[in-house]
Amino acid sequence: MNLDKIDLNLLVYLDILLRERNVTRSASLLGITQPAMSNGLRRLRETFGDPLLVRTSEGMVPTERAQSLQPLLRQILASVEQVIEPTTEFDAKSSDRVFRIMTSDYGEATLLPRLLKRLNREAPDVVLDILTPSDMSFLEVEQGLVDLVINRFDTMPQSFHQKTLWKDSFSCLFAVDNPISHDYCLETYIRANHVWVSKTGMGAGMGITPEDTKRLGWVDEALDSIGYKRHISVFTRHYQSAALLASQRGLIATIPSRAAAIQSESPRLVVKKPPFDIPEFEFKMAWSPLLQHNAAHRWIRQVISDVASVS
Structure with a gap:
């Protein structure tokens, strides 16, 4: 297989298809027609020599090959994003960005008051959307639909980046x-x-x-x-x-x-x-590899780490 014969845009198609498992929705998210997305899926199947997505009574289901490709695909796209990410720093003072953070009421009570105090001083227009653990799944976090999950975890997908904020008794x-x-x-x-x-x-x-x-x-x-x-x-x-x-x-x-x-x-x-x-248990912050190199995301992670380090 020669790389010069591969349309790298197809990797973006595949990422969306594996996430949505629906050709029509995937086409809409990418701003292309459904026939164009269907054609893209056909070309992906030819490239990988695998059906990738199979239609069943429960909708389109990824094959074993597709499931094994998904984490690698996200790493590749995250690396590409890092290459093309603007080098300018995040302007917190003027930003009105919404950060979606999943945490329990333990995190809300122990971390958020200090975090809000810091944000009011450094980024007064930044908004926090706080979600509970039952609101989200690991899959949605992995897809970058949530900026951070802050909690105690027994297990976590290997693809996630993570940092221990503190240990508690x-x-x-x-x-x-x-x-x-x-x-x-x-x-x-x-x-x-x-x-x-x-x-x-x-x-x-x-x-x-x-x-x-x-x-x-x-x-x-x-x-x-x-x-x-x-x-x-x-x-x-x-x-x-x-x-x-x-x-x-x-x-x-x-x-x-x-x-x-x-x-x-x-x-x-x-x-x-x-x-x-x-x-003791570890109170951790975790995030999707898709957000690892995002300037705004790097900023909020550093702010939270700073706030958490103060006893």
């Missing part, structure tokens, strides 16, 4: 009139009623049950490793809701220490170190 929250405040130890912790908070990195955590220890997360896995199990009375997906519930007599919330510290001034709550060891 855990703290226990309970009401000042909770009986455990007079005898706080592992045994009384186990006998108490607890609020569980989702550790899910992306997508909604569905179908959690108290018996599902491996899916319950770091706190319950740490307890299980020493032969204990706590009684969970409430399941929630929000850290600040867990803190609010902990203010009720008889409930304990074990949440990340930075989130717990927000409640440290509350006269109704006690903040304590857990009576057993829980491994």
